[in-house]
Amino acid sequence: MKKKSFVFLLSLGLALTSFAAVPEAPALLKPLPQQAQAAIMSAQILTRHHYKAEPLDDAMSEKIFDRYLKSLDPEKLFFLQSDVDQFAAARSKMDDAIGTQDLATPFAMFNLYQKRAQERMLYARELLDGSFDFSEKESYRFSREKEPWIKTEREIRDLWRQRVKNDWLRLKLAGSSDKVIKTTLTKRYDNSLSRMNKLKSEDVFQLFMNAYAMSVEPHTNYLGPRASEAFDISMRLSLVGIGAVLQERDELITIRELVPGGPAARSGKLKVGDRIVGVGQGADATPIDVVGWRLDDAVDLIRGKKDTVVVLNILPANAGPDGKPQVLSLVRNKISMEQQSAKKSILEIKQAATTRRIGVITLPTFYQDFEARARGDKEFKSVTRDVARLLAELKKDKVDGVMIDLRDNGGGSLAEAVELTSLFIGKGPVVQQRNSSGDVRVESEAQATASWEGPLGVLINRGSASASEIFAAAIQDYGRGIIVGEASFGKGTVQTMVNLDKMDRTPKLTNADKPKFGELKMTVAQFFRVNGGTTQLRGVSPDIGLASFSDSESFGESSFDNALPWVQIKPANYQVLGDMKELLPLLQIRHEHRIAKDRDYQLLLEDIKDFEVQRKVKLVSLNETERRAERDARSLKTKEREAARLADKGKGDKKTGKAEAAAAKLAAQDDGLQANERSLADELAAEKARKDTRDVLLDEAAHILGDAVDLLQSNLKLADQVAPGLARKIRSPQ
Known part of the structure; x- marks a missing residue:
């Protein structure tokens, strides 16, 4: 699995890195x-x-x-x-x-x-x-x-x-x-x-x-009170705070990013790299020193109720550790975590004499603000609502097809998976649930109307799990779109949250008593595709496979020693919308022909082979001469690759070429440092270089969908076989 640098938006996770010149023995911990x-x-x-x-x-x-x-x-x-x-x-x-x-x-x-x-x-x-x-x-x-x-x-x-x-x-x-x-x-x-x-x-x-x-069971977890709150935030994509992404660096709480529109950004007095060294509650408060604190402890002080004041002692980014802190008062407000919401983009795919416009909607998770929806808030946060809005915008942009990017989307709300699927299939069953008693319930949207009836693709990888698999499986079973990528995670189970504090019968002293028991995220059912199969263990198999670094032995449902087995039940009563069997072989031929000439794709395949070899190696030499030879060989290979890549790039693509060269250099070098040991500027520059480089797999997925549009537009008989009436919809963009 990938190593992750833990960064927090005033709420999530646990950072424990700090500096102690003379460490003391840790205190013996006891259960409460x-x-x-x-x-x-x-x-x-x-x-x-x-x-x-x-x-x-x-x-x-x-x-x-x-x-x-x-x-x-x-x-x-x-x-x-x-x-x-x-x-x-x-x-x-x-x-x-x-x-x-x-x-x-x-x-x-x-x-x-x-x-x-x-x-x-x-x-x-x-x-x-x-x-x-x-x-x-x-x-x-x-x-x-x-x-x-x-x-x-x-x-x-x-x-x-x-x-x-x-x-x-x-x-x-x-x-x-x-x-x-x-x-x-x-x-x-x-x-x-x-x-x-x-x-x-x-x-x-x-x-x-x-x-x-x-x-x-692998997907059953205990969440303490803090972890429970973090989970809730991740589902509603909002919190109340100052709007800053924080990171602990050398004992100091450091601002890594300012959220546009948040109190911190609007103040104009904070910038990336500034350090928070004190936090106080209320306009007249004296801030408490938070140097050396755990990040989550400091975050608890910074967050609070909407419209309340938090006072911060700020050590500017350019000040030394003995610099004089500046005092700043901010009024807390609701912060929307828009960077984790659904996003759209448009890729222009050149195919022969034609340029296809493929709309891409990227979904990091299947989020929903459950509490806001339950209390009747008409503006509750929802991935389906966001995607419906993006689809309307893409229709105005006159795209030829839509690709839903679910890579590394680990799931979320089951209800959202059902509602989102209905945006593409209309009314009908989406998924079946079987509980521990063996009772089967069909989840569907009886009154739904499709928002997009044109060509559709779904991009998945090994990190696509749960709700992502429900969506991809339904699109595949209905023959509604083309699934591209690699086999998904294989999580075919449904979890519910059990609030342990609500089970407690001990009288509460006040309504403000803090949660103390936490929650259980517990598996209560198994979901099944409308065709009767399940994504459990096997995942969703793509119609067109793409290159992959994933290792099924170490990542995915099959890597768990106690995963539930694959089983099958009766199919639901559903009406297939399309039949891809005549189209897929033609797409596969075009795909193979194209990637054979795509240098970046071939380099990716080469990297995968090297990675598979390295994955099996459990030893590293401690001989300097041998290690230098290995390093020099990697460096030479990188230089040769970049020279060839830049030679392939046109003069008008210098920006992309430079970004790819920078990203390749970062990937090849080993500075020997851990994440928090690099400067914040270097860390952010590396992140930008990775973002700016070409997304080879997304590009190819878009080309595959563009091929589908091309084939269906040029062959009315094939279009009718794939889906009655689809040719008309393709020729008259929605």
Whole structure:
């Protein structure tokens, strides 16, 4: 899976990176009373109401223990075999820990993990005072998930020596001096130590409860109060705050982006790179120092109720750490996360003497503001409403076809998936649901009218899951459009949110009592295609396949050891709208002919082959000569590629060529740094370079849809076979 740099819009996630010159031993964490209550409530629900309800017994206990241990130390870098043996008796007692509301054992396991992690990091720091011999023939095994637990302290110290040696060598090859390398790595290891000191009881509990929930089924999760709020924000795409994307950098809360129209941007007094060092509530408040805080703790202070005042102490981007902070008061407001909403663009596809205009609608998620809709707000946020508006705009733009880009769309609202599908098929069943009792319910829009009846394509990849698969499968089963890309994730299950606080019968002292038990995201049903099959495990297979980096062994439903099996039920009563069987072979021929001449596509295929080879390699050389030779070979290959690519580009495409060259250079080089160790300016420049480069797969998907338009317009008989009346709609753009 891709490594992610965690960035937050005043709400999401948990950032734990900071700097500590003299790290202290982390405090022993203990379970809170409400956590024991949340655990037993969760167990009562999971054992009775889950789609795949299983008893909380010794067999489940062993699954929980193994999953929890793996979540603590997945690469087996911290625990010794003796540490694991120390808790061996607990393998059959995780159920008792939950049932008796005594979470001492899982917390003891975590505290030992923290102790071992601190020992390893302190040893790593000690090694920086020595020296390394890079002329030795030595290798470091960086992937250890399937390796046995290390047995002795001497062996694990040697492993960490190799790990630190590799960190040093990467920086050395990138051109850093020994002095700079030592400073960088000292800071890196201190950051890791500081992260441990900032962990809280709620972090441990959520980790343990997810080990239980995911042992039942992969898509069942426990969300603590903070994670629950983050989930709600991700669905409604809005929050109340100042409108800034924040990132923790070197103990300081740093502004990474200003949201257009938000209080921060409108003030004109904040810019990217400024640091928030203090936060106060109310116009006359004295700000609290937040230097060194966890990002989510600082975010809790910055967010608040609409129209209330937050006072910030701001250290300007160009000021040193001892600079004088500036005081700024902002009035909180509702912030719409428009960067995660549906977006449209138009690609012009040249085909022979014709230029086709393909409208592209990109959907990051299937969002809906459930609360706003429930209270009757006519302007509630909805992906279907947004797409309907974009389709109306594309009709005015007179596009020849529409491509729905669902790559890396992990799903969201089932209702939105049904309603969105109806924009393209009109009324009729979209998906079937079967609950744990075996009852089947058909989800449909009985009164729906199609908003787009012209040529349609859907672009998917391995990251397209759940609601994305419902939409793509329905479009495919109805013969309504062409599915392009790679096999989707394979998640064919339906989840519901169970608010544990609403189950609590303890009298509330006030209406303002904060949530304390969290929520369960629990699988309650399995969905099936209208043709009776399911996307579970197998996903949606594309009609036209595209190049892919995905590894089904490590990503996708089939990678889970306890995924539900593929099954089939009776088809729903639905009327097929089209038949693609005569069209697809012609599209495949054109696709293969085109990509054979597309240098960028061929380079992508070459990269995939190289990646597949590297994926199988679990060792890296610690010999400087060997590593330099590998680096130089990569660099030469990149230069040769860029020279050939620029030679293919016309003079009028210099901007795109430069962007692609910059992106390729960034991809090829290894600066040895972790995300937060690069300057913010460099990080943003790299992100821009990646965005500006050509999207080879989207371009090819648009060409495939353009081919379909071309073939249908030039062959009325074929158009009638694909869909009665489609030729008329193509010739008269909507």
